[in-house]
Amino acid sequence: MRFIITGGGTGGHIYPALSIAEGLKKEFDNPEILYIGTRSGLEKEVVPRAGYPIEFIQASGLSRKISFDNLKTLLRTLYGVGQSIVIIKRFKPDLVIGTGGFVAGPVMLAAILLGKSTLIHEQNAYPGLTNRLISKYVDHIAISFEESKKYFKGKKITHTGNPIRKEILTRTRNEGYKNLQLDRNKKTLLVFGGSGGAKSLNQAMLDFYKFIQKNPDFQLIHVTGKRDYKEHLKEIKERGIELSPRIRIEEYLYQIEDAYAVADLIIGRAGAITLAEITARGIPAILIPFPYATENHQEHNARTLEKKGAARVILDHQLTGDKLAEMVNEIFSTQGLIKRMKEASLKLGRPDAEERIINIIKEILNK
Numbered sequence: 341m342r343f344i345i346t347g348g349g350t351g352g353h354i355y356p357a358l359s360i361a362e363g364l365k366k367e368f369d370n371p372e373i374l375y376i377g378t379r380s381g382l383e384k385e386v387v388p389r390a391g392y393p394i395e396f397i398q399a400s401g402l403s404r405k406i407s408f409d410n411l412k413t414l415l416r417t418l419y420g421v422g423q424s425i426v427i428i429k430r431f432k433p434d435l436v437i438g439t440g441g442f443v444a445g446p447v448m449l450a451a452i453l454l455g456k457s458t459l460i461h462e463q464n465a466y467p468g469l470t471n472r473l474i475s476k477y478v479d480h481i482a483i484s485f486e487e488s489k490k491y492f493k494g495k496k497i498t499h500t501g502n503p504i505r506k507e508i509l510t511r512t513r514n515e516g517y518k519n520l521q522l523d524r525n526k527k528t529l530l531v532f533g534g535s536g537g538a539k540s541l542n543q544a545m546l547d548f549y550k551f552i553q554k555n556p557d558f559q560l561i562h563v564t565g566k567r568d569y570k571e572h573l574k575e576i577k578e579r580g581i582e583l584s585p586r587i588r589i590e591e592y593l594y595q596i597e598d599a600y601a602v603a604d605l606i607i608g609r610a611g612a613i614t615l616a617e618i619t620a621r622g623i624p625a626i627l628i629p630f631p632y633a634t635e636n637h638q639e640h641n642a643r644t645l646e647k648k649g650a651a652r653v654i655l656d657h658q659l660t661g662d663k664l665a666e667m668v669n670e671i672f673s674t675q676g677l678i679k680r681m682k683e684a685s686l687k688l689g690r691p692d693a694e695e696r697i698i699n700i701i702k703e704i705l706n707k
């Protein structure tokens with residue numbers, strides 16, 4: 341069987357695509373899988389590292405206002421459709437799978453024009469623009485929240501949940517400590533702002549480090565994101581912040597499964613895939629939703645966990661290092677709270693999403 345997979349820009353679109361690719365490898369004998377992305381997206385690095393061949397096309401996102409840039413985007417998209425047609429005709433896939441992000445638009449359009457079987461996966465309660473635009477013409481839509489059904493009227497829609505990379509589910513605490521060389525007798529905090537990092541979270545961390553310095557039974561992994569890493573290190577230096585070996589600052593974690601395996605608490609944004617991963621492993625969290633996500637969907641995501649007692653929420657404009665320190669302190673010092681949050685988080689997890697998506701794929705291919 342031959343599959344083309346596309347989806348990108350940010351990790352929230354790429355990682356579900358890679359989980360589906362893993363599922364295909366388990367289900368089919370030596371499937372041929374080709375990824376299509378853009379050179380400007382994170383997929384350029386992440387996909388080859390995961391061992392899949394990738395080809396690049398031209399694509400870029402529409403801005404919300406009418407502008408000359410949008411005309412350029414339109415022309416680039418048309419060019420991208422042409423490039424995708426050439427790739428699809430050459431590769432001859434049995435199925436084309438899209439997980440959203442602007443690169444998925446031209447590829448899926450080309451697949452539809454060539455009469456190929458198509459499947460899209462939507463990660464959020466409020467669907468992204470690409471998936472909304474092409475949903476009318478694809479064979480099947482896999483969704484992760486019941487609420488998103490209403491945006492995809494009259495289609496074959498299945499609620500599957502968000503698929504998660506298998507390493508995230510299977511990495512053991514022992515392996516995590518060993519791979520990261522961390523102290524197994526300390527409480528570990530993992531801080532990251534989605535796949536791109538979060539500026540406001542990084543700023544708050546500059547004040548939060550002192551909490552770790554004062555509390556020797558804690559250790560911290562803080563992932564700044566690639567965009568802010570250098571600037572963040574510069575700011576630490578300028579402010580004269582003394583870092584201890586219990587504070588590890590990273591640009592990006594390609595093996596985030598190690599950090600998940602040892603994390604006692606996560607502090608981060610509330611992107612859909614991050615939350616699917618956190619709940620699949622049952623890790624308590626403090627969530628700071630990105631306030632500018634379409635339809636404020638990150639707050640919606642975060643509140644779902646908060647309502648069930650799996651997470652606490654701090655709104656971005658209320659975020660400070662002191663507020664975080666206060667909350668972390670409360671979570672760890674309240675008798676039994678961490679355990680209750682863990683259990684609540686695990687109950688929300690849906691580790692079988694990948695399997696559900698593979699079942700849809702088998703159904704489409706058997707038609």
Ligand SMILES: CC(=O)N[C@H]1[C@@H](OP(=O)(O)OP(=O)(O)OC[C@H]2O[C@@H](n3ccc(=O)[nH]c3=O)[C@H](O)[C@@H]2O)O[C@H](CO)[C@@H](O)[C@@H]1O
Nearest residue numbers: 350351352355463534535563592593596611612613614633
């Ligand atoms: C700002 C914005 O609009 N963000 C959107 C974007 O978020 P974003 O791209 O941040 O995606 P998510 O939070 O859903 O997922 C982040 C992914 O990156 C991985 N990761 C992150 C850091 C790291 O160092 N290593 C690593 O592997 C995580 O394990 C996870 O798999 O897509 C999500 C899914 O469509 C949406 O819900 C988010 O609202």
